[in-house]
Amino acid sequence: MAAEGSAGAFEDDAEPTITIGEYIEGIEAEELEADLVLGGDDGKECTYGGGYLKRQAVFSCLTCVPAGVGGVCTACSLACHDGHEVVELWTKRKFRCDCGNSKFGSHVCKLCPEKDPENPANSYNHNFKGSYCTCGRPYPDPEAEKQDEMIQCCICEDWFHEDHIGLNSIEEIPRDEEGEPLYEDFICPKCSPQCYFLKLYPDTIWASNKHNSAPKAGTTDSAAMKGGSIHGDTEKSENGVLINHLNGEKTSDNDNCPTDSAAPEKACLDGSSDGICKLGMNISTNTPSADSEKNVPFFMSKGWREVMCRCENCTNLYAQQGVAYLTDKEDSIEEYEKVAKQKREKKLEQQEGAEENFLNSLDHVQKIEILSGINDMKNEFQSFLESFDSSKPVTSEDIRAVFENLAKKKKQRLS
Incomplete structure (x- = not known):
């Protein structure tokens, strides 16, 4: 009985674990969520040339425009404002990228430097300053013990805490x-x-x-x-x-x-x-x-x-x-996410096709070599995890040692 009790105690104290499959599923779910927010935009081209898009993901750079009266597209947030204080605004309707225009002072857009001084049809609310709802709090709120659920108005596109929308109860x-x-x-x-x-x-x-x-x-x-x-x-x-x-x-x-x-x-x-x-x-x-x-x-x-x-x-x-x-059907979030899913499916199909074409281009010996390399990597990582002290952090030296061992095994196999 004592042994059983001890075993139960160890089981309760054990750290939660996940399988590789669960980890991959989690990564794919995060990628899908990102695609839905970004509308399937791969973030490679500034959207300015497309004019006032019916709906797109917009970001506000408070480093460049502290007043919060400028917004940039996904690509510019990555290429032109990396390391800046950037506020993610999710989606906005009828918006044109401001990056590098008169609102940004001496900052020049790296992707599309030739822009009008302003985009007069753009509209800006307090979200661009990093505040939301009738309470004007940021999200996430650093002073809140728990981040309350927020919902977006489809008219003004501001975000609201559920207990600040005029109901007697969120129920x-x-x-x-x-x-x-x-x-x-x-x-x-x-x-x-x-x-x-x-x-x-x-x-x-x-x-x-x-x-x-x-x-x-x-x-x-x-x-x-x-x-x-x-x-x-x-x-x-x-x-x-x-x-x-x-x-x-x-x-x-x-x-x-x-x-x-x-x-x-x-x-x-x-x-x-x-x-x-x-x-x-x-x-x-x-x-x-x-x-x-x-x-x-x-x-x-x-x-x-x-x-x-x-x-x-x-x-x-x-x-x-x-x-x-x-x-306008294209204005709805439902249609925006539907298009994003279609773009994602097309991208995944292209990736699968590229992988299949690559494998088909290899001869038998090359295919065996790739399969052997994958098997060696799996075994090496398994050995590493079995021998590694889980109470210590994984360092760059640990990872380097894993790949050095893989290189040695490959050399031994080929010699």
Whole structure:
């Protein structure tokens, strides 16, 4: 019993280990995440020549532009600002690389030195200074014991802590049972009045909390559309009307949208033809109500952009509100990441093809030599790990010794 107890103690104290396969999988996951953030950009060419790209990864160099009013592309962040204080901003829409322009003083872009003094269509927020959210804190926050989750508004593109978006509890954020987001896009309270027209749509465009995500058996599509939207969670009162908890507004039991404007049935949103509005109204004359002006966060369901009406009146209103990009498929993060995945798959296919072509170009003796070298390297590393004192750090001398032993074995094999 004592021996078993001792063995258990040693097992508990043992350091966690991972296999080579697990390590490689971890590296591949990190590479995929990087590709998704960078949009598949290999970081070799400045994007300035492409103009104001619909979406790209942007970085702010506080060493060159302390005021935070300049942004650079991936390639310039690597080639021109290595060793500088660089802030990673993830993605920004309609942005053109500033590297080396008038904002950067005497600093000249190494990749594309000929640039206009400024890019007037670029927009900059406090993210470029390294601060985020309504609290203006940096990320990661050096004073925080735990780095809180942050989400990005798809309108202003600022990042917000989940407990700073105007909700009573972060439990109101639509998530599934595993805690994964059920929403595709988030619109912050400051930007939601700008998108008041979204309240004219049925609840199918709004992400629902996990406990409301599935309609009860026997309910119709119309009934399923009534409850569970984050912009107006409702419940039936004793007198048979629905009460919107966010604005206290009563709506008819037959309404599909918790606003004072009656939205059409779901079937009307399947498509618009001949310029007919999906909403069945002139949206430009439908002025926002006092409720619509309230600053509350919006959480939009997957595919909500495809549902938006594209008739002339609605399109003009989107432009007036400064959100015309919402109907552009290439603007969405989902499309940006989809393109990144396609670029990554193509790159991996090219790498595999190059490796296969290389092996096919070798004769039998050369192939045997490569396989023997790989086997020797595997055995040498295994011997090193078995004999190495894990309490000590691995030094450059240790690595050099491994390759010197490999060279000796190769010489012995060939002699």
